[in-house]
Amino acid sequence: MTRYLLGRLLSLLLVLFVVSVVTFVLMHSVPGGPFDESKGRLPEAARANIMRKYGLDKPIYVQYWNYMKNALRGDFGIPYQQPQTTVTALIAKTWRITLQVGAMTVLLAFGVGISLGLIAAYNQNSWIDSFVTFFAMLGFTVPNFVVALWLILVFAVRLKWLPMGGWSASGDCLVAGRFFCSDWIMPVVAYSLIPMAIIARYTRSSVVDVMRQDYARTARAKGLHERTIMFRHVFRNALIPMVTALGVIIPNLLTGSIFIETVFRINGMGKYFVTSIFNRDYPMIMALFLLVAVLWGVLYLLTDIAYTWIDPRVRLGAKGGNA
Amino acid sequence: MTSASASASDALVQPAKASNQRTLWRDAARRFSRNRLAMVGLVIVTFFVFLAVFADVLAPHPYDKVYFERVLLFPGEHPAHPMGTDEVGRDYLSRMIYGARTSITVGLAVMAIAVAIGVPIGGIAGYMGGFADWIVSRLVEIMTAFPGILFAILIISVWGGGITKVIMALSITAWIEIARLTRAQLLSLREKEYVESARAIGVTQRGIIMRHLIPNSLTPLLVAISFGIPTAIFAEAGLSFLGIGINDPFASWGKMVGVSNSYVRVYWHLALFPTLAIALLMLGFTFVGDGLRDALDPKMLE
16 A cells, blocks of 8 residues: 555656746747847846846756745746746635636535435436436536636626626625625536536436345345435445546536636636636646646555545555556 | 447458348448437538638638628628628638638547557557556546646647647647557457467467457447547637637637627627537537447447
């Protein structure tokens, strides 16, 4: 187990190294940097000065080495788009909003997704089952920015029930016994549809699978109440393969926020990601890419660990494991 | 399965002899045509492919013709523009039709490149094993350690947009999946009894590959391709939606959705038509893909 984890950690580090090198080299192969002539002509001396200040005149491997040395200490440099702050400060300002959106999305997706999957499995081959299956396919197929615009067209433009966009990060609308702000509803719903569809699909097939197992049949033969069988025997075991659903959901969550934040004009990391690319803001792009790569790798590792923890039958590193 | 696919490979090599037999392909075609959703999907996809191919004939206006005096017309406001006009006065129906061409082109081109690169590389890795396999496996591991669309965004942000660059950026990640699948297929096929016996009776390497390995790994590959096309279309729409995909004046549904976001409060038609088109095309491809999977691999059905 320990050896397996060490191996995984090493390969994670290798992947991060490759991702950082590739990103760095790509970013620096851009024709036209942030200080090129398109935004007004600079005197040659001033240009050279700026290049020296940002270290852009050194060979690329030196630049990479300097960058990574600082990055490991939490210093990702200065964003070209807002030179008065640091990349770290800018990310610190925006990650909270993205995390809020993400956390609510995960809650909604799991709550509704598991319920839908359970209902579908319990009413196997009925019209409810077909409806859930179709809904899952719809949710999985239609891009979230498309759903987001439909929600805006119906609930903001037509019915005028909800605001077009924005995000009350401080939650100051929560006074007077309200559980959510009205501008939270559409982003979270649109964002959660894909993970919800995945979860509903996994739950259904997993529960159907467990219901056919011997121990479920034994429980029924013993004359246990249907509800007891469902919750004590079936559901608990059906949850185990759900961990693999996480592996499918994580990438969707990580990339989905870019689109959702753009549609709803939410000032989170996803939106800064897009503006950074438009402004060729290397330090910001580098930092965000590294962050995503680290998050991605760590989340996958945690998923694997959770798998053994929940299901003692799974042995990591053993032959045939999900390495 | 073994006998069915063996006869299928015979049918591929000698189609004349097997014309009256029940082949895997004929069975699959029958199962596919009986699947109602798959047929609906096929109709949708055919419709959009038709639009894409005959866009020049079907579109009432050129996609880039600007009518300065007819900016942001609603559908039906002017008889010449049944879907209205966009924010600079271009006919929206024509742009929708050319948008189908963009989507279909990107989807097909990306998968064609992915297959052209992924199948040989995955095939070599799976069949030869050893060092080639090690290299390909590490490459796959590194490439899957990062969300594909993010990688495409990164590359586009460096190269700039445009349909050729979008296709190239998406192909860079798309071939990985094809290579992974081909490798896994060949790894398991290599150990099958009929391949072993073919080797034992002295069939040449080439014969084994052409007659057993390729026909038998074709079906999962076909399914992967049918799901890969909508993935590429989705990615193009996403990139263009963010404003870094297809460049003006070319039409792309994703870009039309992205632009419409600023006008949606009043000019609802700008958002409605391209979102419907994207959703329909994605659904169509998914129905076809699901239908193909069920038709080609009867073992999956319970």
